[in-house]
Amino acid sequence: xxxxxxxxxxxxxxxxxxxxxxxxxxxxxxxxxxxxxxxxxxxxxxxxxxxxxxxxxxxxxxxxxxxxxxxxxxxxxxxxxxxxxxxxxxxxxxxxxxxxxxxxxxxxxxxxxxxxxxxxxxxxxxxxxxxxxxxxxxxxxxxxxxxxxxxxxxxxxxxxxxxxxxxxxxxxxxxxxxxxxxxxxxxxxxxxxxxxxxxxxxxxxxxxxxxxxxxxxxxxxxxxxxxxxxxxxxxxxxxxxxxxxxxxxxxxxxxxxxxxxxxxxxxxxxxxxxxxxxxxxxxxxxxxxxxxxxxxxxxxxxxxxxxxxxxxxxxxxxxxxxxxxxxxxxxxxxxxxxxxxxxxxxxxxxxxxxxxxxxxxxxxxxxxxxxxxxxxxxxxxxxxxxxxxxxxxxxxxxxxxxxxxxxxxxxxxxxxxxxxxxxxxxx
Amino acid sequence: xxxxxxxxxxxxxxxxxxxxxxxxxxxxxxxxxxxxxxxxxxxxxxxxxxxxxxxxxxxxxxxxxxxxxxxxxxxxxxxxxxxxxxxxxxxxxxxxxxxxxxxxxxxxxxxxxxxxxxxxxxxxxxxxxxxxxxxxxxxxxxxxxxxxxxxxxxxxxxxxxxxxxxxxxxxxxxxxxxxxxxxxxxxxxxxxxxxxxxxxxxxxxxxxxxxxxxxxxxxxxxxxxxxxxxxxxxxxxxxxxxxxxxxxxxxxxxxxxxxxxxxxxxxxxxxxxxxxxxxxxxx
Numbered sequence: 001x002x003x004x005x006x007x008x009x010x011x012x013x014x015x016x017x018x019x020x021x022x023x024x025x026x027x028x029x030x031x032x033x034x035x036x037x038x039x040x041x042x043x044x045x046x047x048x049x050x051x052x053x054x055x056x057x058x059x060x061x062x063x064x065x066x067x068x069x070x071x072x073x074x075x076x077x078x079x080x081x082x083x084x085x086x087x088x089x090x091x092x093x094x095x096x097x098x099x100x101x102x103x104x105x106x107x108x109x110x111x112x113x114x115x116x117x118x119x120x121x122x123x124x125x126x127x128x129x130x131x132x133x134x135x136x137x138x139x140x141x142x143x144x145x146x147x148x149x150x151x152x153x154x155x156x157x158x159x160x161x162x163x164x165x166x167x168x169x170x171x172x173x174x175x176x177x178x179x180x181x182x183x184x185x186x187x188x189x190x191x192x193x194x195x196x197x198x199x200x201x202x203x204x205x206x207x208x209x210x211x212x213x214x215x216x217x218x219x220x221x222x223x224x225x226x227x228x229x230x231x232x233x234x235x236x237x238x239x240x241x242x243x244x245x246x247x248x249x250x251x252x253x254x255x256x257x258x259x260x261x262x263x264x265x266x267x268x269x270x271x272x273x274x275x276x277x278x279x280x281x282x283x284x285x286x287x288x289x290x291x292x293x294x295x296x297x298x299x300x301x302x303x304x305x306x307x308x309x310x311x312x313x314x315x316x317x318x319x320x321x322x323x324x325x326x327x328x329x330x331x332x333x334x335x336x337x338x339x340x341x342x343x344x345x346x347x348x349x350x351x352x353x354x355x356x357x358x359x360x361x362x363x364x365x366x367x368x369x370x371x372x373x374x375x376x377x378x379x380x381x382x383x384x385x386x387x388x389x390x391x392x393x394x395x396x397x398x399x400x401x402x403x404x405x406x407x408x409x410x411x412x413x414x415x416x417x418x419x420x421x422x423x424x425x426x427x
Numbered sequence: 428x429x430x431x432x433x434x435x436x437x438x439x440x441x442x443x444x445x446x447x448x449x450x451x452x453x454x455x456x457x458x459x460x461x462x463x464x465x466x467x468x469x470x471x472x473x474x475x476x477x478x479x480x481x482x483x484x485x486x487x488x489x490x491x492x493x494x495x496x497x498x499x500x501x502x503x504x505x506x507x508x509x510x511x512x513x514x515x516x517x518x519x520x521x522x523x524x525x526x527x528x529x530x531x532x533x534x535x536x537x538x539x540x541x542x543x544x545x546x547x548x549x550x551x552x553x554x555x556x557x558x559x560x561x562x563x564x565x566x567x568x569x570x571x572x573x574x575x576x577x578x579x580x581x582x583x584x585x586x587x588x589x590x591x592x593x594x595x596x597x598x599x600x601x602x603x604x605x606x607x608x609x610x611x612x613x614x615x616x617x618x619x620x621x622x623x624x625x626x627x628x629x630x631x632x633x634x635x636x637x638x639x640x641x642x643x644x645x646x647x648x649x650x651x652x653x654x655x656x657x658x659x660x661x662x663x664x665x666x667x668x669x670x671x672x673x674x675x676x677x678x679x680x681x682x683x684x685x686x687x688x689x690x691x692x693x694x695x696x697x698x699x700x701x702x703x704x705x706x707x708x709x710x
Binding site: 258273275415 | 550
């Protein structure tokens, strides 16, 4: 720490700035936790993740409630994976999905969190800790969050078989996905995933062109049609991949699909413009179509949902005060305000009990219990999302999250699957 | 003598540095990485040929190349015809210098907005419930919306033509403006008909312009990915799109190998163009 002073005498302004930069970068803060501990306001945590939960409202609230700064970067899921692996020093908090965690955690860029420092650990929805929402719910296929949530020690790079004292990600946001439909244009009740392939919807169907997710939707359709029975949809064998892609190519050549979408707004536009009347969709996209005054239903289907979930992880390089701040942030995240915010957007939060305290009884009834709304339901920004009397598609939290058939996943045959998927798109 | 020698080197240095850092170096990296190995999250330094084997050994790659070349040929044929026509009108039919300049500027007006916006604006126009289909239906010309208009090869080519015709017009117009008007008068005096003037005087003298325009159009269509993705609704693939998919899946070595192959193909096409027409000689 003598260097900067010394540099002042010998060097010009440029040299001084450079030396000061080195001092700041070399851990001047983490080096003196006792002196700086009161000064948590000086901490900046850099969080990055997918757009869904990287909300500025959260950063603002962190500043107000906790005093430190949270800077957020939103990227798409591929870029998130890449950044988490290749630029481990560029972030402090990773907001990633569980299937990304399966890829990223073994590379050693994240550190596990001590369960005993997570205040609301016992209240986290059991789907994330045991894999079962209730003791009788079957464990879903795919990369179920509980399978990648625990490690045996801070240095372990493989996931533990059951619950341990070290957690890789603290769940933050999740949802159950299904098909979106235009009830005014489909002309009949939609009840199964196989309805996506109904010849009546020829040229009016779409599936999303993100291989790891698209293949799961295709798998749900295949199983629903009785064409195949997968051992694990989320981890197909090569012959299963061949069969699934072969089927998709067949459907594409027959003109079943109008388009394939890759981004949220593409899916909204396809649906709103009437190009497509049944397709893979994400819940806020359905809300976006509806907000244009166009009827759109997030249709529950007999085979169940394809679920996804994300969580917060701490970068390996974080220590001292910054790590304390990270724990504080994570505990705050689970303490209710954010949970209510996410629930009001149609997602689900990890600790229901705390979120409930931040929502009105009517909001809770509509979003979580499947009850008709007594008054207009507003988004967190105060925009009307649903009129009084509306009921959430798919019903209550238990009905939706209890009917998850599979989770977004990464397969052992990932590389092969992607090659085959490209064949489908090129076909 | 010595000092002149040095000053020449000095003068060339800035450009050499820029090209070295921003062109040569990335190319070297591209080639090097194309021999690396990779898994689902990282690139592994190695020397393997699997990326090239997978790329060249896959029927999909070949099909995508055929498709991309098909787009290129069709777009080239349309843009060269349109470009020649528009340039001809501008250069020979419009006699007034000011009007000429004004009209040429009009051609460039669409370029004041971004490429992507110009392309995307076709989507609401061509869609099933889009402006064109609605208009045709209201006029009673069709009963069911024309679906081939959007998310089809037609849409892709339409967007390409819209985006790239100016790159054909400009060099051809430039070449035409250099043609000595006396030559045309001489041809007419010699009894040449309109068609002969075009095919035997103007066209040969426009060759360098056509070649330059062709290089622009060919390289842009061959490397494009965004137009294909949006206008085909993800239904068609191009080489650029294949590379972009691989990048987004973090398969950098595979993407690099494909980029090297694409580069080789495009360079061969440009070599062929310059072989047919000596741009330097005729400039």
